[in-house]
Amino acid sequence: MNDTDFPSGPWIGFYVYSGCHQDRHRMDLSLSFGNGLITGEGNDDIGPFVIKGRYDTRSKECHWTKTYVGAHDVFYRGVREGKGIWGTWEIGDSSHGGFRIWPLAHGSDRDTGEEQDQLQPCETTADEPVAV
Secondary structure (H helix, E strand, C coil): CCHHHCCCEEEEEEEEECCCCCCCEEEEEEEEEECCEEEEEEEECCCEEEEEEEECCCCCEEEEEEEECCCCEEEEEEEEECCEEEEEEEECCCEEEEEEEEEHHHCCCCCCHHHHHHCCCCCCCCCCCCCC
8 A cells, every 4th residue: 555545535434333223424624745744624414523533554544633623522543444444433431333445536435336246344443443
C-alpha cells in the first residue's frame, strides 16, 4: 500500500451498533490523506462532524477521532483493505460497533450489488475489526 491507496476526496459508508442487525447508518465524508495524517468532515444521521487522525501505508492501519460539532467524540480504528477501510468505533465504554467506508468513486452500496452482499453488520468488540 502507498499514499495512492488512501485517496483524498469524497468517501461514503456506514456504521452499525454492536449486534447482528441490519440497521446501517450512512456516513458521507470528505477526507484528506497526506504525510500519515487524516483530516476531514462529514455528516451522518447524528449530525455534522470533523475528523482528525493518522494512517500508516505499511501496516494499512488507521485511526481517527470523529467529533460531532458541539457534541461528543467517537474513536475509530480500521484497516485499509480491498475497496475501503473497515473496523470498529467506540464511545468510551458506553457504545461500540463496526464501520466500513470507501471512496465514492467505487460506488455506493445501493448501486454495487457486490457491496450490498458483503456489507452485512456483525457483532464486534472494541478490540477487533468487524467483518462486514
